[in-house]
Amino acid sequence: MSEMKKPEAEILLDKQLELASKAKKSNIITAAIFLVLIFAVSVAFWIVPDNEYSGEEKRSLKQLPEISFERFVSDLKQDCKEIFMTYDEKQALKDQREDFADEIAEYYADQFPARNAMRAIKGYTEMLLCKGESNGIIITNGMLINPDTITGTAKDEDGNVRDRNEEDAIKNITKNIGYINYLSKMLGTSGVEVYTALAGRTVDVNRDILPSLYPSDVNDAFWNAYTEGASKAGINTVDILSPLRNHVNDGEYVYYKTDHHWTTLGAYYAYCEIINSLGEEPLPIDSFTKEIASEDFLGTVYAKSGIAPSGADTITFFRFENDEQFTTTIPVGEEVTEYKGFYNKKYLEDADKYSAFLGHDNFTFGGNNPLTLITKDGDENREKLVLIKDSFAHSLAPFLAYHYDLIILDMRYYIPDGNINKTVMQYASEENVSKVLILYNMETFMNDEYLMRIIG
Amino acid sequence: MVFSSLEFLFLYLAITLAVYFLVPRKLKNIWLLIISLVFYGWGERVYTALMVFTIIVDYVCGYFVDKYRENRKKAKTVLVISVIINLAILGFFKYYDFIVGSILNLIPGVNIPLLGLKLPIGISFYTFQALSYVIDVYRGDANVQKKITSFGAYVTLFPQLIAGPIVRYKDVDDQLNERLESVDMFASGVRTFTAGLAKKIVFANAIGEVWYYFRDLPTDERSVLAAWFGIICYSLQLYFDFSAYSDMAIGLGKMLGFRFLENFNYPYISKSITEFWRRWHMSLSTWFRDNVYFPLGGSRKGKFKTYRNLLIVWLLTGIWHGAYWNYILWGVYYGIILMLEKGFLLKLLEKIPSFFRHIYTLLIVIFGWLLFVFEDIGAGFEYAKNMFGVNGSGLLTASDAYEITRNLVFVAILCIACTPLPKKLFYKLYFSEGKLGTVYRYAVPVVALAFLTVSIAYLVDSSFNPFLYFRF
Structure with a gap:
């Protein structure tokens, strides 16, 4: 080797070091900045108290794992045991153990000082690189749009668990139409009418403002499955997608920028369509006093994107005259929450601000109470409406309450207990009930497997 | 760790x-x-x-x-x-x-x-x-x-x-x-380490996700352009990931006073495969050269033995990368190409414009990575078929078009980052006389801090941080 000329690699290194020594002050600053950063953040990490929960991300954060000699020894023993296992035993164990190192990594990421600021830096860097998305959330015209809302798993022919795909979602839509059809037929015999209204997701109503190359055909396929299935079955539907899409195209603030729900204005427009179909006159928009409930609402889509380039959302309550004369009653097990009006304002102080609509005091599923009753004080014999819904209905319910007493059922949390001992059919055959409204948004409708409880 | x-x-x-x-x-x-x-x-x-x-x-x-x-x-x-x-x-x-x-x-x-x-x-x-x-x-x-x-x-x-x-x-x-540890060494180490960290986290991990997207498409839903774009993304991921680890290692070494040799020297600007392997994972090539190729007689014992030695070295290089047939195939693939280049191809290449020599090299490398990345050779073959429009979904589908276009700027940046241009520019500014040089020299620590911060931000909010070398 000695007869060979100096390798290229070595020449490169020499050059680097020669150059490095030419800028003394710059070098001192570089070294100092690095050391200060490493030590300061290390110390800060252990000094700053840990958080249990992140309101911004709407999830629990990893806590400090057990660090002890005992754990080390028991991990070591387990390691040794695994080495001597047979091939099949090892395969079965694969990825099952949460290793100490993984736990520490997760803990460091979750409890990192200024975690939210860090997430924002990442998000804006992604935008700077022209990717158009941050953590899978499309950011366009100031809207945060979650394009991929299929959740859950399914089993393939071989029994392997896999993520659900578009076909599964379409099957689910068809299945749900079947349940609704069955319910309509059953209730039709006793003269109760069933109406279905399906709200668009943000990605649906923003179809026309999405990036020009964004492939919307998948989303169109969901809607085609719904409209075709519904018309084939002959169920009553109310179109609340296209009117809201038009309002979006007009630049109106009908869907939150940072959350997957519609705004109260969006809910109002949907209410107009629905109440017309039910044969009533909607309240005119200027009959409401618009009360700004919060101006710093950061919702569920922001929880994923980490950035909200056009700022936080505003939650508005559409107050109408005497709306404090309504009573909202929410029984969950032994704990009954009851208040005048429709708003549980304690949630406005939390991160989970949308739960101010119909929220129970302690029930923590984002205001998705199994059973909610809304009545008008001193008016015992009003017509009743059974509302089967997901969370899109929470901000719409106050409008409907003006016309009907409401029995609001959430099938996803509909587990019989002391307060809930009736089936949907039984509720629908109560006195003064002549209509059932099913109000979902497409995301729940294509994923949810609990709507079948309506025929239970 | x-x-x-x-x-x-x-x-x-x-x-x-x-x-x-x-x-x-x-x-x-x-x-x-x-x-x-x-x-x-x-x-x-x-x-x-x-x-x-x-x-x-x-x-x-x-x-x-x-x-x-x-x-x-x-x-x-x-x-x-x-x-x-x-x-x-x-x-x-x-x-x-x-x-x-x-x-x-x-x-x-x-x-x-x-x-x-x-x-x-x-x-x-x-x-x-x-x-x-x-x-x-x-x-x-x-x-x-x-x-x-x-x-x-x-x-x-x-x-x-x-x-x-x-x-x-x-x-x-x-x-x-x-x-001798020194401030100069340490600062140089900080710069190298920071560049490596950013390359790994901001470049390699992110482009890796794009590759995974195209890799995981069902065969019949992958269009021709998507297949090509995907494997280019993988080529970028592997280079940035691997060279980033080396950069971080070299940088940390310098902080501790060690001088390690460079491991990568802009391999993707090579004009032949022979040159590529003088620029890619140099420490491994050197190790095999010193400890296998030379002891076997290198190229000094006649044509036949030279080719035999080349083949042995490349068979071993393949096996070294992992205990799967695809790595062996990959090694043999390069062994054969290097034999051909040694035999006549290099002389031929010298006669054609360098643009075509780059294209030739990159194509060989890309197909090499195709062998390298799919441990299931059959799956690799299916993917290769998609690149030529067989069994796929046409030239370009709507969803592929969206995924490709939204990553175009990023890929363009990565392609430039594969060349010595950024470093040349760095040196030129760093050692320029007068005000510009002074300003730039003071800007360097700030830029390093910015890179560190962004890298840390990506680490804090990451669900995707693969370690690609667990087979090595």
């Missing part, structure tokens, strides 16, 4: 550096040994013992090789023992299941159990390093290391322990006993 993690930066590195610079010189290597064992043991509790065993074996062998310096026969015996033990350990942990699995496939009815042992991380790297010590001592290229702690520090040195570069003992022989 890996460098691209928060607990490395804000727990491990902080403690390591603090103690390293506080303890007196004679304790520095001992501290490096201890803390490197912690680095390894963090994720590989049991296999740490295996590494310690390797250290002891090669320390003892090196000692006896040196002792029998005058008696070549005895020295050679010790060398052979060391080679056998090292390769036996490597072979057992890395290739046992592969060999047994292949036997089971070939001869039905035999009953040999598979073991399913986890591969000790970095074993291919540290075994080669430990071996190079005994070989270098045997050849008289390096002095014997009397202190087992210093030798242990060399083998376990955390910067290059798990993903290289493979540091030859003779290159650090003197540095182990005597090295």
Whole structure:
């Protein structure tokens, strides 16, 4: 080797070091900045108290794992045991153990000082690189749009668990139409009418403002499955997608920028369509006093994107005259929450601000109470409406309450207990009930497997 | 543990550096040994013992090789023992299941159990390093290391322990006993490390996600352009990931006063495959050249032996990368291409415009990565078919068009970052006279801080941080 000329690699290194020594002050600053950063953040990490929960991300954060000699020894023993296992035993164990190192990594990421600021830096860097998305959330015209809302798993022919795909979602839509059809037929015999209204997701109503190359055909396929299935079955539907899409195209603030729900204005427009179909006159928009409930609402889509380039959302309550004369009653097990009006304002102080609509005091599923009753004080014999819904209905319910007493059922949390001992059919055959409204948004409708409880 | 993690930066590195610079010189290597064992043991509790065993074996062998310096026969015996033990350990942990699995496939009815042992991380790297010590001592290229702690520090040195570069003992022989840490070295290390960290986290991980998107499409939904774009993304991911690990290793080495050799030299600007392999993973090519190719006679014993030697080296290079058939195929693929280039292709290439030489090289490399990335050769073949419009979904689908266009700017940036342009620009500004140079020199630490911050931000909010070398 000695007869060979100096390798290229070595020449490169020499050059680097020669150059490095030419800028003394710059070098001192570089070294100092690095050391200060490493030590300061290390110390800060252990000094700053840990958080249990992140309101911004709407999830629990990893806590400090057990660090002890005992754990080390028991991990070591387990390691040794695994080495001597047979091939099949090892395969079965694969990825099952949460290793100490993984736990520490997760803990460091979750409890990192200024975690939210860090997430924002990442998000804006992604935008700077022209990717158009941050953590899978499309950011366009100031809207945060979650394009991929299929959740859950399914089993393939071989029994392997896999993520659900578009076909599964379409099957689910068809299945749900079947349940609704069955319910309509059953209730039709006793003269109760069933109406279905399906709200668009943000990605649906923003179809026309999405990036020009964004492939919307998948989303169109969901809607085609719904409209075709519904018309084939002959169920009553109310179109609340296209009117809201038009309002979006007009630049109106009908869907939150940072959350997957519609705004109260969006809910109002949907209410107009629905109440017309039910044969009533909607309240005119200027009959409401618009009360700004919060101006710093950061919702569920922001929880994923980490950035909200056009700022936080505003939650508005559409107050109408005497709306404090309504009573909202929410029984969950032994704990009954009851208040005048429709708003549980304690949630406005939390991160989970949308739960101010119909929220129970302690029930923590984002205001998705199994059973909610809304009545008008001193008016015992009003017509009743059974509302089967997901969370899109929470901000719409106050409008409907003006016309009907409401029995609001959430099938996803509909587990019989002391307060809930009736089936949907039984509720629908109560006195003064002549209509059932099913109000979902497409995301729940294509994923949810609990709507079948309506025929239970 | 890996460098691209928060607990490395804000727990491990902080403690390591603090103690390293506080303890007196004679304790520095001992501290490096201890803390490197912690680095390894963090994720590989049991296999740490295996590494310690390797250290002891090669320390003892090196000692006896040196002792029998005058008696070549005895020295050679010790060398052979060391080679056998090292390769036996490597072979057992890395290739046992592969060999047994292949036997089971070939001869039905035999009953040999598979073991399913986890591969000790970095074993291919540290075994080669430990071996190079005994070989270098045997050849008289390096002095014997009397202190087992210093030798242990060399083998376990955390910067290059798990993903290289493979540091030859003779290159650090003197540095182990005597090295000078300085502010200049440290600052240079910070710059190299920071560049590596950003390359790994902001570039490699992100482009890796794009690759996974196209890789995971069902075969019949992958369009021609998507298939090409996907494999280009993988080529970028592998380069940035691997060279980033080397950069981080070299940078950390410099902080501690070590000078490691560069491992990558802009491989994607090569004009031939021969050149490509002088620029890609240089420490591995060098190791095989010094320890296999040259001892076999290199290119000095006639045409036939030259080609034979090339093929052996490339077969071994393939196997070194992983115990799957695709790696062997990949090695042979390069062996054959390099033979062809040596035979006549290089002369032919010199006659055509360099643009076409680049295209030729990149195409060979891209198809090489196709062999490399799919352990299931059949799946790789299916993917390759998509690249030529077979079984796919046409030239371009709507969803592929969206995924490609939204990553175009990013890919363009990465392509520029593959060339020496950014570094040339850096040097030019850094050493320019007058105000511009001064301003720029002060801007460098700020830019480094910005890169660090962005990298940390990506680490804090990451669900995707793969370690690609667990097969090596």
